[in-house]
Amino acid sequence: MKLSELITPDLVEVPLRAADKWEALSVLARVPVRAGRYPLAMVSVVEQALVARERSMTTGMEHGIAIPHAAIDGIDDLVPVLGLNPTGIPFETLDGAPARIVVGLVYPRAKKLAHIKTLAEIAKLLSRAEVRDKLVRCVDPASAVAVLMEVQG
Numbered sequence: 001m002k003l004s005e006l007i008t009p010d011l012v013e014v015p016l017r018a019a020d021k022w023e024a025l026s027v028l029a030r031v032p033v034r035a036g037r038y039p040l041a042m043v044s045v046v047e048q049a050l051v052a053r054e055r056s057m058t059t060g061m062e063h064g065i066a067i068p069h070a071a072i073d074g075i076d077d078l079v080p081v082l083g084l085n086p087t088g089i090p091f092e093t094l095d096g097a098p099a100r101i102v103v104g105l106v107y108p109r110a111k112k113l114a115h116i117k118t119l120a121e122i123a124k125l126l127s128r129a130e131v132r133d134k135l136v137r138c139v140d141p142a143s144a145v146a147v148l149m150e151v152q153g
Helices: 021-034 040-056 113-126 129-136 141-152
Strands: 069-072 079-089 099-108
Touching: 021 040, 021 079, 021 099, 040 069, 040 099, 069 113, 079 129, 079 141, 099 113, 099 129, 113 129, 129 141
Parallel strands: 069 099
Antiparallel strands: 079 099
């Protein structure tokens, strides 16, 4: 599934304010509450799942991208969050660059395999320098959603 089909303005955090990847994971776990995607009671479960996944292996890729993700119980559908920080957040990426674009994904444990394709689609989209450049210049959620619609149709 395309990121442009998944992300709405209330699932975008601009700027994503975090001192490090652990704080970023905490913020990402809270954003869906304001979007009504899951209740406040789920935040700790989501955050713990993201942290556990991150401890097993970094989700920081190259070119200022991180895609933290985790499978959890208690949700029915994929919940994405897009966080943008033009200066970047230390995220232990493969190339050592700070993460400027962070796409958090939590998905139902029962549907884990179905979302592998979504992860691949997001990685492919963000491998394009022009997409990354447009996203990091966004100053509000609406402009980030507009960029995704423009580049993915």
